[in-house]
Amino acid sequence: MRDIKCQLLVIGAGPGGYVCAIRAGQLGVDTVIVEAEKPGGTCLNVGCIPSKALIHAADEFDKASAFAAGDTPLGIHVGEARIDYPKTVEWKDGIVRRLTNGVSGLLKKAGVKHVDGWARFRDGKTVHVDTPTGPQTIEADQIVIATGSTPVELPGLAFGGAVLSSTGALALTEIPQRLAVVGAGYIGLELGTAFAKLGSQVCVLEAMDRILPAYDEELTKPVKKRLEALGVRVLTGVKAERHSASAGTLAYTSDGGQSGTVPADAVLVTIGRAPATTGWGLEELDLTMDGRFIAVDDQCRTSMRGVHAIGDVTGEPMLAHRAMAQGEMVAEIVAGKRRAWDRHCVPAVCFTDPEIVTAGLSPQEAATAGLDVRSASFPLQANGRAMTIERDDGFVRIVARADNHLVVGVQAVGAQISELASYFAHAIEMGARLEDVAQTVHAHPTLGEAFQEAALRTLGHALHI
Numbered sequence: 001m002r003d004i005k006c007q008l009l010v011i012g013a014g015p016g017g018y019v020c021a022i023r024a025g026q027l028g029v030d031t032v033i034v035e036a037e038k039p040g041g042t043c044l045n046v047g048c049i050p051s052k053a054l055i056h057a058a059d060e061f062d063k064a065s066a067f068a069a070g071d072t073p074l075g076i077h078v079g080e081a082r083i084d085y086p087k088t089v090e091w092k093d094g095i096v097r098r099l100t101n102g103v104s105g106l107l108k109k110a111g112v113k114h115v116d117g118w119a120r121f122r123d124g125k126t127v128h129v130d131t132p133t134g135p136q137t138i139e140a141d142q143i144v145i146a147t148g149s150t151p152v153e154l155p156g157l158a159f160g161g162a163v164l165s166s167t168g169a170l171a172l173t174e175i176p177q178r179l180a181v182v183g184a185g186y187i188g189l190e191l192g193t194a195f196a197k198l199g200s201q202v203c204v205l206e207a208m209d210r211i212l213p214a215y216d217e218e219l220t221k222p223v224k225k226r227l228e229a230l231g232v233r234v235l236t237g238v239k240a241e242r243h244s245a246s247a248g249t250l251a252y253t254s255d256g257g258q259s260g261t262v263p264a265d266a267v268l269v270t271i272g273r274a275p276a277t278t279g280w281g282l283e284e285l286d287l288t289m290d291g292r293f294i295a296v297d298d299q300c301r302t303s304m305r306g307v308h309a310i311g312d313v314t315g316e317p318m319l320a321h322r323a324m325a326q327g328e329m330v331a332e333i334v335a336g337k338r339r340a341w342d343r344h345c346v347p348a349v350c351f352t353d354p355e356i357v358t359a360g361l362s363p364q365e366a367a368t369a370g371l372d373v374r375s376a377s378f379p380l381q382a383n384g385r386a387m388t389i390e391r392d393d394g395f396v397r398i399v400a401r402a403d404n405h406l407v408v409g410v411q412a413v414g415a416q417i418s419e420l421a422s423y424f425a426h427a428i429e430m431g432a433r434l435e436d437v438a439q440t441v442h443a444h445p446t447l448g449e450a451f452q453e454a455a456l457r458t459l460g461h462a463l464h465i
């Protein structure tokens with residue numbers, strides 16, 4: 001096979017890599033992208049999209065079950081709720097197919113050459129790819145490493161059989177009767193909640209002393225309450241150890257040294273994700289690392305000239321939209337534009353029930369950063385829209401500088417609140433002050449009014465509380 005020479009080579013077609021390649025192609029950069037699996041990466045194939053599809057199906061089934069049980073104040077009655085799970089999986093997979101095919105189409109439209117196979121560095125300018133039709137060498141002026149991340153295993157609970165990673169859980173074709181979820185971070189709780197709504201008996205085991213330890217506790221309280229209402233058992237301060245397939249149990253030890261077991265036909269291990277830094281020849285390069293991640297500067301340049309890195313492989317927050325924003329920026333830099341990472345915030349959403357959104361600084365983070373801030377929350381109990389969707393559990397909190405009222409952070413918890421994440425980030429990015437949020441005419445009745453009211457409350461004159 002003839003060697004390929006190009007201006008830009010992107011390794012990995014996840015949200016970071018494919019966005020980078022599309023933008024570079026649009027700008028006329030001669031671009032090649034290499035991907036070992038299907039385009040779309042973790043996010044489209046085994047992450048954001050299939051998990052949200054599963055969560056939606058679970059929510060609908062939960063609703064139908066409540067109607068069937070007559071457990072609703074709406075006066076709606078239906079017959080028995082049943083689920084044809086293979087059909088649900090087929091629907092989820094159809095969405096994934098549509099999106100990944102769409103990415104292939106977009107790459108083609110942008111004039112990007114797609115090479116199918118596993119890339120391995122020979123040196124900082126040359127990569128070797130094992131393609132289905134033979135070995136291929138690619139030489140590039142500039143290379144972007146967008147290899148993403150992979151799920152972390154627990155000693156004693158290696159993936160395989162009944163011990164599942166998030167990828168394995170999303171590939172199940174049957175709903176497990178008894179599911180143990182190890183790790184109460186966002187991925188474990190999103191999937192654990194979905195399976196609980198689909199009928200699994202779910203037990204969550206967390207080594208720290210509370211669920212979602214990365215979030216401030218006030219935000220996680222409504223989630224904890226809802227897990228209780230769904231019958232999900234949560235054990236904190238425990239370490240999962242071994243799974244016995246024959247007994248159908250997962251053994252654990254608690255911080256106090258006691259041991260016990262929980263029922264588990266399947267075990268979902270979601271204790272975190274690690275940057276994908278092995279198997280592609282990192283050792284052939286001279287890259288400065290930042291712990292386990294590849295160190296990058298504000299233009300996503302690594303310590304080697306002509307080698308950039310973006311997305312999960314470069315650190316936290318490991319989120320698709322951060323990877324995409326980095327990818328777009330790097331493409332423009334390669335095309336000769338002046339760009340640098342100057343974003344004020346990367347919003348994060350936890351698609352639990354209720355959902356959690358964070359953008360910018362929490363009151364504690366602002367204090368740690370030495371800022372003098374004002375902060376107030378507005379409860380969804382006082383928001384008309386929240387009542388009409390039967391979900392008034394949660395609140396919106398705003399954090400602003402005390403001197404000039406610049407909004408530096410927004411946190412919220414509530415059903416469907418994820419749709420406000422970009423609105424919160426926009427306010428922070430545009431340098432909004434409390435008065436800007438308070439004086440914007442908000443459509444009624446919407447959840448967004450809770451943001452306006454939180455701003456008004458921070459200014460000392462909320463109207464609806």
Ligand code: FAD
Nearest residue numbers: 012014016036041042043047048119148311312318319320
């Ligand atoms: P990835 O998406 O991991 O893509 C890397 C790609 O590189 C892969 O396709 C891989 O096959 C390929 N690759 C690696 N090495 C090579 C090589 N040597 N040669 C060829 N190809 C290679 N994020 C959100 O923002 N919102 C969410 O709701 C969300 N939900 C998630 C739910 C789950 C269950 C999981 C697991 C993750 C979720 N994430 C979510 C995280 C999100 O998926 C990642 O942050 C995002 O995919 C990172 O993008 P990336 O481009 O850095 O890497």
